[in-house]
Amino acid sequence: MSLVKKLTLALALPLALLSIWWFASAGSTNFFFPPLSATFGIFDDTWTAEQLRAQVLPSLLRMFAGYTLAVIGGVLLGLLIGTYRSVRATLEPVLEFFRAIPPPVLIPVIMLFLGIDDTMKIVAIAFGSMWPVLLNTVEGVRSVDEVLSDTCRSYRITGLARLRHLVLRSASPQIVAGARQALSIAVILMVISEMFAPSNGLGYKIIEFQRTFALPEMWSGILLLGVIGFLLSLLFRLVENRVLLWYHGLRIAQRRS
Numbered sequence: 001m002s003l004v005k006k007l008t009l010a011l012a013l014p015l016a017l018l019s020i021w022w023f024a025s026a027g028s029t030n031f032f033f034p035p036l037s038a039t040f041g042i043f044d045d046t047w048t049a050e051q052l053r054a055q056v057l058p059s060l061l062r063m064f065a066g067y068t069l070a071v072i073g074g075v076l077l078g079l080l081i082g083t084y085r086s087v088r089a090t091l092e093p094v095l096e097f098f099r100a101i102p103p104p105v106l107i108p109v110i111m112l113f114l115g116i117d118d119t120m121k122i123v124a125i126a127f128g129s130m131w132p133v134l135l136n137t138v139e140g141v142r143s144v145d146e147v148l149s150d151t152c153r154s155y156r157i158t159g160l161a162r163l164r165h166l167v168l169r170s171a172s173p174q175i176v177a178g179a180r181q182a183l184s185i186a187v188i189l190m191v192i193s194e195m196f197a198p199s200n201g202l203g204y205k206i207i208e209f210q211r212t213f214a215l216p217e218m219w220s221g222i223l224l225l226g227v228i229g230f231l232l233s234l235l236f237r238l239v240e241n242r243v244l245l246w247y248h249g250l251r252i253a254q255r256r257s
Helices: 003-025 036-041 049-083 085-099 103-114 118-142 146-154 159-196 202-211 215-243 245-256
Strands: none
Touching (some): 003 036, 036 215, 049 085, 049 118, 049 215, 146 159, 159 202
């Protein structure tokens, strides 16, 4: 499939929904649901280059910091739990307990210990985003092919070599799937943490517009957040295609055989 066709398919539904929104809201006199044309009209004045640097850039930096910690921590802990049954049996009840708690609920608790600065927001993002990576890594490690595992054992491939060439390679599709889920959670927690502890950021500006009844500006912030999520998804897909190039090639070869 060509790049142009992929972009067309990816943009078709968002453009169709925006078109419906545009015509459905045209001439709206509802204060809370202004016309989409009014939202687009103030977009440039609201999100200037200075505002993007002051509000959006700090949000993205905190999100990437928390997301990176979540991926690294989830993979390392998942490798440990998935490899050793005794560790899994010991930690599984505790992990299930924390996994069942919605991450936004823990933000006030984290605030009590870490305050309301960037550290709290990064920790909240990292903690809430870690679970998909952790659980997918555990399942990926547990599903390593037994034949390949026995082959490594026969050739005395152990330690880091086995971890790198067998375990991580076999589990990488599920790890990447968990990382994709974690990215959307990180974006959500980025906004929620800024609403709980307002100082700067995209979530802070959206809630400030809402509290001052600047509704077109609020909707412009929501649209900007959607655009950021869409671009992050495209960026992740590019990275995924690069990291899992061997896996996608294997699946294509299997379909053709």
